[in-house]
Amino acid sequence: MLVEGIALGWVLIVLGAVLLLIEVYQPGFFIAVPATVLIILGVLLLLGVDILSSPTGLIVGVVVAMVAASVTVWVYSRLTPGKKPPTTLSRDSLVGLEGLVVREVEAGTISGKVRIGSMEWSARTESGSIPAGRRVTVVHSEGVHIVVKEIE
16 A cells, blocks of 8 residues: 555656646636645545545545635735726616716717726717716617617
8 A cells, every 4th residue: 555655656747836836827726726625635645544435534635624724815915906807787787887988979879988997898879979087977778789878
């Protein structure tokens, strides 16, 4: 069992290292925790802790894995920037919000563009036209576009 444990320990360490490399090149925190846990369990196997068949070893393995996962989450939260993840506004939640016309908005077409926050929306007006650079408010939404009126 000792030779099998050592071989399995190395396999777990290498697999964990590969997952960490993937996390480095495609960050998103999806595989950092399992990668860390695999590495820690591999080290335990190399140290001779029988996490596969011994009840005591199994308990040690589970506790160490939980601690490793918790520490990984804590460290990752300290390394990532403190900004909130981007959210997408639905067109129905835009009613009443103000925006800036970035491409002229006209009554007969939805080719106009309005920036609300960091997103641009196709827009039209109920009458007339609103040139770029003017402030508008969202009156309602229709299908895939919004209807706006100029703030006076």
